[in-house]
Amino acid sequence: MDKRDLNNPGEDEKSAPVHFIRHVIDDDITSDKYNGRVVTRFPPEPNGYLHIGHAKSICLNFGLGLEYGGKCHLRFDDTNPEKEETEYVDSIKADVKWLGFNWGNDLYYTSDYFDRLYEYALELIRRGKAYVDSLSAEQIREYRGTLTEPGRKSPYRSRGVEENLALFEQMRDGGFSEGQCVLRAKIDMASPNMVMRDPALYRIRKKNHHRTGDKWCIYPMYDFAHCLSDSIEGITHSLCTLEFTNNRELYDWILDTLAIYHPQQIEFARLNITRTILSKRKLISLVSEKIVDGWDDPRMPTISGLKRRGYTPEAIRDFCERIGVAKRDSIVDIALLEHCLRQNLNRRSPRVMGVLHPLKVVIENYPEGKTEYLDAINNPEDPSMGKRSVPFSRQLYIEQDDFMEDAPKKFFRLAPGREVRLRYAYFITCREAVKNERGEIIELRCTYDPKTRGGDAPDGRKVKGTLHWVSAAHALEATVRLYDHLFSVDDPAASADELTSLINPRSMETLDGCMLEPSLAAATPGARFQFERLGYFCADSRLCLPGKPVFNRTATLRDTWARIQKKKGKAG
RNA sequence: UGGGGCGUAGUCAAGCGGUAAGACACAGGAUUUUGGUUCCUGCAUUCGGAGGUUCGAAUCCUCCCGCCCCAGCCA
Numbered sequence: 001m002d003k004r005d006l007n008n009p010g011e012d013e014k015s016a017p018v019h020f021i022r023h024v025i026d027d028d029i030t031s032d033k034y035n036g037r038v039v040t041r042f043p044p045e046p047n048g049y050l051h052i053g054h055a056k057s058i059c060l061n062f063g064l065g066l067e068y069g070g071k072c073h074l075r076f077d078d079t080n081p082e083k084e085e086t087e088y089v090d091s092i093k094a095d096v097k098w099l100g101f102n103w104g105n106d107l108y109y110t111s112d113y114f115d116r117l118y119e120y121a122l123e124l125i126r127r128g129k130a131y132v133d134s135l136s137a138e139q140i141r142e143y144r145g146t147l148t149e150p151g152r153k154s155p156y157r158s159r160g161v162e163e164n165l166a167l168f169e170q171m172r173d174g175g176f177s178e179g180q181c182v183l184r185a186k187i188d189m190a191s192p193n194m195v196m197r198d199p200a201l202y203r204i205r206k207k208n209h210h211r212t213g214d215k216w217c218i219y220p221m222y223d224f225a226h227c228l229s230d231s232i233e234g235i236t237h238s239l240c241t242l243e244f245t246n247n248r249e250l251y252d253w254i255l256d257t258l259a260i261y262h263p264q265q266i267e268f269a270r271l272n273i274t275r276t277i278l279s280k281r282k283l284i285s286l287v288s289e290k291i292v293d294g295w296d297d298p299r300m301p302t303i304s305g306l307k308r309r310g311y312t313p314e315a316i317r318d319f320c321e322r323i324g325v326a327k328r329d330s331i332v333d334i335a336l337l338e339h340c341l342r343q344n345l346n347r348r349s350p351r352v353m354g355v356l357h358p359l360k361v362v363i364e365n366y367p368e369g370k371t372e373y374l375d376a377i378n379n380p381e382d383p384s385m386g387k388r389s390v391p392f393s394r395q396l397y398i399e400q401d402d403f404m405e406d407a408p409k410k411f412f413r414l415a416p417g418r419e420v421r422l423r424y425a426y427f428i429t430c431r432e433a434v435k436n437e438r439g440e441i442i443e444l445r446c447t448y449d450p451k452t453r454g455g456d457a458p459d460g461r462k463v464k465g466t467l468h469w470v471s472a473a474h475a476l477e478a479t480v481r482l483y484d485h486l487f488s489v490d491d492p493a494a495s496a497d498e499l500t501s502l503i504n505p506r507s508m509e510t511l512d513g514c515m516l517e518p519s520l521a522a523a524t525p526g527a528r529f530q531f532e533r534l535g536y537f538c539a540d541s542r543l544c545l546p547g548k549p550v551f552n553r554t555a556t557l558r559d560t561w562a563r564i565q566k567k568k569g570k571a572g
Numbered sequence: 573u574g575g576g577g578c579g580u581a582g583u584c585a586a587g588c589g590g591u592a593a594g595a596c597a598c599a600g601g602a603u604u605u606u607g608g609u610u611c612c613u614g615c616a617u618u619c620g621g622a623g624g625u626u627c628g629a630a631u632c633c634u635c636c637c638g639c640c641c642c643a644g645c646c647a
Contacts, residue, residue: 017586017594045647080646137645144643148574151643182645192575194642203645222647245577246642267577269640274583280647322595324585326578329640333583336596346609381609412607421605455605466605490583533606561607 016067019325021060021266025068025237034236038070041235042096043077043110043226046088046210049295050095051302052316052337053271053278059320060268061239062101073233074103078111079225081207089210095303100313110225111211113232117220118172120228120258121183121201125164129257130201131157132167134181143189144197150190151197157186171204174217178204183218187253195246196253199223227251227265228258235263241270242327271323272331275485275504276301277492282499291500292486296542298552299486299507309483310528310538310554315344331491341555342536349530350378350385353423353468354516354551356480356534358397360443360472363428366394371473374454376424390517392425395472397515399533402467403444405433410564412465414444420465423532427452427463468532475515479550480537482509516549523549533557 029036040061044054065072074096078084096103110117124130133156135143145151159167168183170176183202191197201224206217227250230238238251248265255262272278277286278301286292286300295302298309306316319340323332353376373389398414407415414420419429426448434443451458455466488504489495495502516531523529525541535556543550 019585023588043647047647077647083646133645140645141643146574146643150574179645184645194575197643200645205645219645221645226647242577243641244647246575249576269578322584324595326585328578328585330584333596336584339596342608351606377605380604380606410607423605463605465607468606530606530608533608535608557606557608559607564607 016063016321017324020327021064021237021239021268021325024264024266025064028236029068037234037236038065038068039073039234039236040065040070040239041073041075041230041233043075043229044092045077045080045083046085046092047080047083048088048280048284049302049304050092051278051280051283051300052273052306052319053301054095055099055303055316056271056320056323056325057239057241058096058099058101059317060325062096062103063321064237064239070236071106072101072103073106073108073235075108075110075229075233077222077226077229078109078209078211079220079222081205081209081219084210086210091304098303098307098313099316108229108233109211110220110229111209113225113229114212114216114220116232117225117228118218121168121220121224122165123258124185124201124254125168125183126161127257128161128186130183130185131159131164132171132181133157133184133198137179140182140200144194145189147194153189154184154198157198168202171202171218172216174206176204178206180204185224185250185254187250193246193249195223195250199250223247223250224254227254227263228260230263230265231255231261234261238263238265240265240267242267242329243270267327268325269327269329272329272491272493273301273337274331274334274490275487275492276334277487277499279493282493285499289500291503298481298483298540301486308541308552310345310536310552311341312344312348312528315341318344334485338555342558345528345530345536345554347381348379349528349536351376351380351532352517352520352529353390353470354478354480354514354520354531354534354537355397355399355468355470355475356482356511356514356531357400358470358513358515359400359403359441361396361398361428361446361469362443363394363396363446363448364431365447368394370394371471374424388519390424390519391471391474392422393471393473396422396469397472397475398422398444398467398469402465403430403433403441405441412561413467414446414465419463420467421452421455421463422469423466424455425453425469426450426455427457468534470515470517472515474518476518476521476549478514478516478520478548479543480511480514480553481540481550482511482553483507484509514551516551520549521547523551528554530557 042061062072133154143152182200184198187196189197202218245267296304296308319337372392375387376390378385402413414430428446428448432445433441436442487502492502523539525544528538536554537551540550
């Protein structure tokens with residue numbers, strides 16, 4: 001029986017695709033390598049915000065833990081006091097939770113193991129496998145050799161065990177200044193794998209650590225701390241990205257040399273997505289150069305940015321499942337992310353009407369001062385979401401794009417003499433387009449057919465187009481921010497050009513004076529809607545003021561008409 | 573020019589000696605009170621290239637080519 005099916009009972013969750021890591025785990029279970037246990041971990045360094053690349057790792061690790069009836073630890077890899085802060089651990093916890101994962105009691109910090117790590121370092125020294133090197137950082141670099149030439153042994157490499165023990169203790173006790181010496185593993189300065197040329201294990205940093213304060217002035221390096229933390233926690237499968245492949249040899253060496261419990265490291269390719277960037281360094285520069293408005297700018301691929309943009313955890317999890325897990329470098333089309341988003345939002349979002357670029361319409365044969373309340377379905381995908389009432393009156397707004405003075409045959413919307421349906425309301429016919437002195441259309445004069453109330457003609461006549469609309473007297477005025485891809489090229493990271501020159505100039509457009517149906521006045525920050533015929537929008541969690549909402553466009557709807565026009569534009 | 577990893581459609585990705593899954597994208601068509609959704613249909617005679625083994629190769633062997641990672645006291 002496949003465990004995956006048991007753990008994914010959701011009616012529309014397809015069974016998870018297989019990938020090479022599942023094969024490894026299946027084999028390990030068959031061979032009883034870890035007595036059937038599966039324990040993974042997500043080990044972020046608390047030095048920045050999580051992004052969708054981390055989401056891939058989170059979904060993988062927590063997903064596998066759940067799926068195999070095991071668990072996944074959340075471990076903060078806080079070995080570098082210079083870069084790590086409590087602010088980041090809080091945001092990371094919040095983001096993991098928001099994505100829908102639960103670490104239960106398994107919340108750890110590498111800094112919790114500093115005492116044990118120190119003991120392991122002592123043990124390595126006693127075994128003659130580590131030494132205190134007094135070379136400077138620059139000298140160590142010179143001694144390391146190059147990719148094609150072997151390195152040379154440090155003159156301090158032959159220090160005796162007792163001397164090393166004493167020196168290391170002195171390092172711990174603050175007897176040296178930063179950079180004066182370092183603890184190194186004694187492996188092989190001629191190894192073709194650079195990682196194995198006597199890697200540093202401990203360095204001196206006289207910095208306050210966000211959790212251990214000033215207790216320590218020596219801090220373990222990643223390679224030393226990570227494998228040991230995995231070992232201490234009884235991790236079975238230690239998943240990391242491809243760039244750590246070379247480090248696996250060291251991971252194995254430390255654990256084997258110490259002869260302790262040995263999890264296995266497995267590498268997979270990190271996520272790349274078109275039209276965005278997922279390198280922490282580059283993301284930081286977007287924020288610090290104020291190209292975007294903070295880590296949670298709705299254009300950012302950070303979890304907080306996606307959340308503010310209106311993405312759902314379900315959509316992100318679905319995406320992470322669909323992209324697969326493999327070892328080859330790849331760049332996933334952002335259209336797949338958007339597909340997952342729309343699929344989720346389509347099922348769950350209440351429909352609503354809002355006009356972004358208002359054009360006034362006067363229904364000449366509709367009584368002045370009259371207001372009718374018409375029934376509108378909240379979500380045709382889900383009848384349980386019910387209905388609402390929408391006010392209709394003599395003066396309305398429709399979308400400017402929904403009218404054309406000289407309309408081609410294929411244009412199904414309003415034009416002089418043409419009849420269309422106003423959604424859930426009436427059929428109207430355009431009688432006249434009123435222009436201002438500059439020749440711009442400022443108002444449409446129309447008539448309605450009272451017999452078509454609700455949107456159906458008793459005589460069975462059909463109209464091709466259905467428009468969304470808002471009653472002018474009842475409209476809620478709002479600001480709407482239209483978001484689009486951050487970059488205008490597929491792979492900005494691969495471009496030789498300056499990152500700033502690749503930013504999509506239309507990645508954000510602010511529209512004031514948008515007219516929304518009055519029910520939206522009750523929208524709480526973060527609430528998501530489908531504005532019919534336009535896209536998915538959410539009330540911004542930062543900018544909304546009472547009575548003065550701001551909506552973010554999360555994604556457009558697929559727009560066949562726009563595509564036809566674009567194609568025509570290209571052809572002609 | 574050292575070592576390691578990886579090459580299957582426009583983009584991801586299954587495949588593990590028996591004759592190329594699936595998804596996105598794209599292109600047609602049907603249904604539709606959202607030009608949305610949904611539903612059909614099409615989309616690799618071939619797996620980076622060349623040889624070889626085999627009745628049979630994306631899968632095994634050899635050589636070649638290309639891309640990525642490693643010379644932090646970052647992770």
